[in-house]
Amino acid sequence: MAKKDYKQLLQYLDPGKLPRHIGIIMDGNGRWAKQRNRPHLFGHQAGAKALRQVVELGVELKLEHLTFYAFSTENWNRPAEEVNGLLRLLKERLKKQIPEMMEQNIYAQFIGTAVGLDPDYWKEVSRTVEVTHQNTGMVVNFAFNYGGRLEIIDGFKKLMQSSPESLETLSPENFGAYLYTAGQPDPDLIIRTSGEYRLSNFLLWQSAYAEIYVTDTLWPDFDKLELIKALLDYAGRQRRFGGR
Numbered sequence: 232m233a234k235k236d237y238k239q240l241l242q243y244l245d246p247g248k249l250p251r252h253i254g255i256i257m258d259g260n261g262r263w264a265k266q267r268n269r270p271h272l273f274g275h276q277a278g279a280k281a282l283r284q285v286v287e288l289g290v291e292l293k294l295e296h297l298t299f300y301a302f303s304t305e306n307w308n309r310p311a312e313e314v315n316g317l318l319r320l321l322k323e324r325l326k327k328q329i330p331e332m333m334e335q336n337i338y339a340q341f342i343g344t345a346v347g348l349d350p351d352y353w354k355e356v357s358r359t360v361e362v363t364h365q366n367t368g369m370v371v372n373f374a375f376n377y378g379g380r381l382e383i384i385d386g387f388k389k390l391m392q393s394s395p396e397s398l399e400t401l402s403p404e405n406f407g408a409y410l411y412t413a414g415q416p417d418p419d420l421i422i423r424t425s426g427e428y429r430l431s432n433f434l435l436w437q438s439a440y441a442e443i444y445v446t447d448t449l450w451p452d453f454d455k456l457e458l459i460k461a462l463l464d465y466a467g468r469q470r471r472f473g474g475r
């Protein structure tokens with residue numbers, strides 16, 4: 232099927248069987264660039280275009296929440312040139328995308344930690360997305376300087392600092408209120424590209440009952456058609472949440 236034919240598959244999607252929240256581990260940018268004898272960053276640039284397509288289809292399908300794993304706390308271990316390039320790319324692409332996000336009524340935010348980031352950089356990118364915070368449509372989370380274990384520790388610290396008495400009533404049902412994703416539903420579906428079967432410290436708490444979809448497609452090649460394939464696969468899953 233030609234790439235442009237994603238609309239043909241749309242008719243098979245049951246709107247009642249769409250996930251409310253999808254988390255996406257965008258993997259394979261480096262391999263995609265290597266296949267083309269280009270630097271790693273070239274893959275990340277192409278990856279940013281794939282992200283845009285997925286957001287576009289998310290809006291079209293009226294998805295509620297999308298979370299993209301854009302930069303992990305472990306990504307600092309990469310060569311400085313790649314890290315700096317990736318941080319610059321994030322800042323520039325976001326700035327560029329804001330008018331479109333406003334049109335699409337998207338609420339964009341970062342989930343992650345400011346620790347380790349240059350404070351001026353953090354201020355600038357935070358301000359960039361803040362303008363979307365009046366919007367009432369799809370929520371797009373950029374997991375940025377994000378680590379799942381750190382998020383759980385940060386959440387626990389927050390609880391101890393704000394209301395230590397809540398420790399008595401702390402439960403799996405109410406701990407989510409202390410996480411970066413407070414107030415959002417847990418992801419129903421986690422998509423990982425490039426054929427790796429790992430969560431890589433992504434939404435560890437929230438993914439407890441998420442369905443996981445892995446495709447061999449490298450992230451820069453992921454497009455609307457690929458997203459629909461993932462959604463059709465998800466629609467066929469039987470979710471039991473530990474029951475029968």
Ligand code: FPP
Pocket residue numbers: 257258259260261262263275276278279282299300301302303306320321324325373425
């Ligand atoms: C993993 O691929 C991907 C990342 C570490 C970064 C993902 C970031 C983007 C796609 C840019 C996001 C842009 C915006 C606007 C948020 P990899 O480099 O590990 O690939 P490899 O495993 O093939 O080397």
